[in-house]
Amino acid sequence: MVEWAGYVLFGAALGTLGGLFGIGGGLIAIPALGLLFGLDQQLAQGTALVMVVPNVLLALWRYHQRNRIDPRHAIALGVAGLVCAWLGSLWAIGLDAVAMRKGFVGFLLVLAAMNLARLAGQQPAPAQALRHGWPWLGALGGVAGLAGGLFGVGGAVVATPVLTAVFGASQVVAQGLSLALAAPSTGITLLTYALHQHVNWPMGLAMAIGGLMSISWGVRIAYAMPERALRAAFCGFLVVCALMLAFKS
Template sequence: MNPFDLILNLVLGLILGTLGGLFGIGGGLIAIPALGILFGLDQQLAQGTALVMVVPNVVLALWRYHQRNRIDPRHALLLGASSFACAWLASLYAVGLDVSTMRWAFVVFLLVLAAYNLARLRLAPTTGAGGLRHHWGWFAPLGGVSGALGGLFGVGGAVVATPVLTSLFGASQVVAQGLSLSLALPGTAVTLLTYALYGHVNWWMGVPLALGGLLSISWGVRLAHALPERLLRVLFCAFLLLCAGLLGLK
């Protein structure tokens, strides 16, 4: 890798790390279309390479969110365990899919998430109480479904769990993002391992992205706690639509 590419990847990692901390998703959602468009990586290779950045970003972001809003270990363990098992199985399936089919499935996935979040902005209250409306035992199926989708698309599952935690469980946006990161950590780790074993990781690109992300993700976490609840949700919807649009153009 030449110095220009190294600097470019570091700068891209800084941007993605900030976004990952802001939305509690590790940065993978925007990294995947960025790697596909800027560097021409196919869908599986983009997802695997993005995970090199996402895994350490999730670790640091989880710690930062825990410092500001303590995460119950029982909740984290249940979400993490169910996510791990389902992400592993889904990632084994994902590595064998056709590249074009995978890309368009990912675009549809992002559009559905964006539509769901936009509907919540119109129909649901704009603020969460911070507590939980339902027993935390329901985190097991939530972790399983989110982990499976995360393993399939290489995004960690937090992007699925966050809106469910705010709309169905009544958690505030920042509390939901912290809980979602505890779900994402084991899921992203096992998904990265699977993609790496099948040769769908570019480590020369992924490591500089990870370094940039680690330097900037704390900025995003601080910004998430400073922004109004409704604005954070609007930005999250715009972020999903942007990612879908970038991939659709590829």
């Protein structure tokens, strides 16, 4: 019972971060599950997804309540992300766990470097409407979905910086759209991992309960933060996750 309660509290902390950064909490859950609980990379990703799927759905609803998400944009991202996430998850289950973890570290560091470069440069004001529509949103959904299926993070972590830098979205709008991409892709990725026995269900369900209790709080914090501060926090978050995973390596 004490162990189960600890998983719930852990999920609550991750849910707050997931709501804050629009990623469902999986990005930090995966290295934490490996570092703190000794799960291999595939099992950590599959277990984290049990928490991520309901977290993403609730966070998506909360972001939509505060800033309406255009269904045309959501569908373009979501459909492409779904197909490519399924392909990425099939690829992931056959990879060596150690090599996959090292690849994930590199993936996070590249994303952090991209965000740092953007913070250091001149940042144009967010556009009133997205600068690009279909098929560019579909292409982004495909690339982000493939990365999400491969690394178990839903693709939002890839889509968010691209939506702000290339498509001209504000940070909170980008995070909401990224959740629309992540919702179907995390579902199909979880199904693939579960069918191949890469999920610790008791741990994942306890974390999901905690995440659902706290994710709305994270969304409220995101909307209260200044744009630049939220982007800087997101960048630091990526670096922390990469360092955690590197220690496990």
